[in-house]
Amino acid sequence: MLICAYRKGHGPAAHKLGVRAKLHKNLxxxxxxxxxxxxxxxxNSSVALRIIFGLEHWSSRDKQDQATLRExxxxxxxxxxxxxxxxxxxxxxxPDLKLTRLDQVLPLPPAELPAWKGIQDAIEPEPDGPPSY
Structure with a gap:
């Protein structure tokens, strides 16, 4: 059920799958x-990623996890x-914000980081004209 919800774009399901993968050492x-x-x-996932890339938490991580992350x-x-x-x-x-352009402006390594003007870079711009609803 979690994978089905993840495939439908459900953030909490994707986060739970991430936690499970981390517990099973599949970083x-x-x-x-x-x-x-x-x-x-x-x-919660943005916080988890902030911690993963944060220097403050790097030294408290066990050596095996550090080695795996370096791989x-x-x-x-x-x-x-x-x-x-x-x-x-x-x-x-x-909390309803969807960051549809996240992978273009904040890709996971080894990809280089592009220029960043702020959070608006990660959000799909609203189309011109009246709402479609």
Whole structure:
């Protein structure tokens, strides 16, 4: 059921799948689920990603987890940490926010980070004209 909900864009389901993957030490899969959950508007996943890229939490992580993360080119990254922090703040203010452009403006490593003007870069712009409803 969780996978079905995840495929439908349900943020809490994607987050739970990320937590399960992390518990089973499948950190690459956990990152993918957390990224998807953040894209779907899940604040908890944006916080998890901020922590993963944060230098403060890196030293408290066990050596095996650090080595596994390095295999996927994950290391402390202050810029990614800052961007996920801004996203979690925005999701705190608007929990219905969907970040449809997240992968273009904040891709997971090893992709390079593009320029960032703020949270608006991750949100699909509203179409011109009257609402379609």
């Amino acid at each position: 690459a899969l956990a990152l993918e689920y957390y990224q998807a959950a953040t894209r779907f508007g899940n604040k 996927f080119e994950i290391a402390p990254d202050p810029e990614r940490e800052r961007r996920y922090d801004q996203i979690s703040d925005a999701l705190d203010l608007n």
